[in-house]
Amino acid sequence: MIDSGADLPTRATFGLMRRLTGVPVPDVIRMAGYRHRFFGTPYHELVQDVMRGPSDWSEGERELIAAFTSARNECPFCVSGHSAFADERLDDPLFDLAVADPTAPELGPRLSAVLVFLDKLSATPEEIDETDRDAVRRAGVTESALEDAVLINVLFHVINRVMNALGAPALEGRQLSVAQRFIGRFGYRLPPTIRYLSRAR
Amino acid sequence: MGVRGPAWRAFVEQIRTTSGHLPASERAAALDATATPGSAPAGVVEEFVAKVAERSYAVTDGDVTRLRESGMSEDEILELVVAASVGAGDRRWRAVYGQ
Numbered sequence: 001m002i003d004s005g006a007d008l009p010t011r012a013t014f015g016l017m018r019r020l021t022g023v024p025v026p027d028v029i030r031m032a033g034y035r036h037r038f039f040g041t042p043y044h045e046l047v048q049d050v051m052r053g054p055s056d057w058s059e060g061e062r063e064l065i066a067a068f069t070s071a072r073n074e075c076p077f078c079v080s081g082h083s084a085f086a087d088e089r090l091d092d093p094l095f096d097l098a099v100a101d102p103t104a105p106e107l108g109p110r111l112s113a114v115l116v117f118l119d120k121l122s123a124t125p126e127e128i129d130e131t132d133r134d135a136v137r138r139a140g141v142t143e144s145a146l147e148d149a150v151l152i153n154v155l156f157h158v159i160n161r162v163m164n165a166l167g168a169p170a171l172e173g174r175q176l177s178v179a180q181r182f183i184g185r186f187g188y189r190l191p192p193t194i195r196y197l198s199r200a201r
Numbered sequence: 202m203g204v205r206g207p208a209w210r211a212f213v214e215q216i217r218t219t220s221g222h223l224p225a226s227e228r229a230a231a232l233d234a235t236a237t238p239g240s241a242p243a244g245v246v247e248e249f250v251a252k253v254a255e256r257s258y259a260v261t262d263g264d265v266t267r268l269r270e271s272g273m274s275e276d277e278i279l280e281l282v283v284a285a286s287v288g289a290g291d292r293r294w295r296a297v298y299g300q
Contacts, residue, residue, distance in 0.1 A: 035276075038221055039283050042212050050205060074258035125296035126238055147203045150297050154209065154290040161286035164257035165265075 006034045013193045021182070023175045027077060027168035028159065033194055040190055041198035043158070048188040050152055056145035060089030061111055064098060065152045068115055071099045072122045075160035080170035081179055082156075088180065113139030114149045121153060206298060216287045222276035228284040235288030236295065245271050246281065253285040 006014070010033040014025045032040025051062050063086035070078035087093035094111075097104050102115035113136045121128055136146055171179055189195065217229045227246075234247065235254035249264055268278050 035279060035283075038219060038280070039216070042215060046205075046208055046212055049208070121293050121296060125293045128296050144203050147205060147298075150294065151205050151209060154294045157290040157293055158283075158286045161253050161257040161289055162282055165253050165260045165282045165286075167260070167262070 006030070007197065010034075010036065010194055010197065013191050017191070021178045023178050026081075026171065026175065026179055027166060028081075028163060029190070031162060031166060031168075032190055036190060036194050037198045041195055043155070044188050044190050046151075047155055047159075050148055050155065052187045055148045056142055057148060058089070060086055062148070062152055063089055064094055064111070065114070065118065065149055066156050067095050068098050068102070069118060069122060069153045069156040070160050072119065073157065073160035073164070075156075075164050076170040077163045077168035078156060078160050080172065080176060081183075084171075084176060084180055085183055109139040110141050110145070114141055114146065117146075118149060118153045121150070122157070206294075209294060213287055213291050216284060221280050222274060223280040223284075228280055231281055231284040232288035232291070235285045236291045238292065246273075250281065250285040253282055254289040257286075 014030065014033060017025050017029075032044055034040070051066070052059065055062065057065070063082050067079060067082035067086050070082055083095040086095050092106070094107060098107055098111075098115055102119055103112055105112070107115065117128075117132055117136050120132060133146075141149075190198075213232070217232050218225050221228065231246075231250045234250055245267055249260075249268055252260055252264065265278060268281070269275075273281070
């Protein structure tokens, strides 16, 4: 479905990526390239900005928020990638601990408070109230840091569902290590040829 | 809402209204159904949309085959998945920041 439908320049870009890396292009990139104008390009611009742009959260903390959300949504593809991206950027690997117990003191007060907030937002969004917001503020999370965390959570609620509906399996082995190198070097923007096509009419 | 909120709202509107394979009204219906809690699924499309929103990990090839057999193309199904997923995300956004 997501191989045959992409336009010719996008298929050529993916062919080049396959040749350069020696592994299949990850499902999330193939999906984004298939309908890049409709979904892939605008979605990944949002992800790039909130995951790599200015923020009170470090890149590792933002990856942990993404991986935590993906774990709550049971998305094996996103969990495999973002848990690895988080743990390689944090001083100590925290993904397993955060998923098991978001109140764990090792996470620190700000990260712990925001994960508890996002846990509730993920499971029972309409029950979020001022008490929950106050708990996050008291832990030292600024309004802009909360907005960044909520937006990461929201964007991963989207992509977790898309990847699950497409049946994307977990990244493993060389495909995971290539994804780690790729994300480290280029971030979340789609390849320039695809972004150019998205703007062309 | 701070600096990034308007970008999210613009993205939701684009998914809702841009021209595509699925009529924008059907995409908006899927997005609104998953952005609003308690919407009751009424048919095969609505059931699929609800499953993507509530239990996406349980979506099977059979679910997609049923949509194909009902006459939907792969492009239309993909837009339905995206709209349902964006609606589920927007439900969380609106729970914190409103419209």
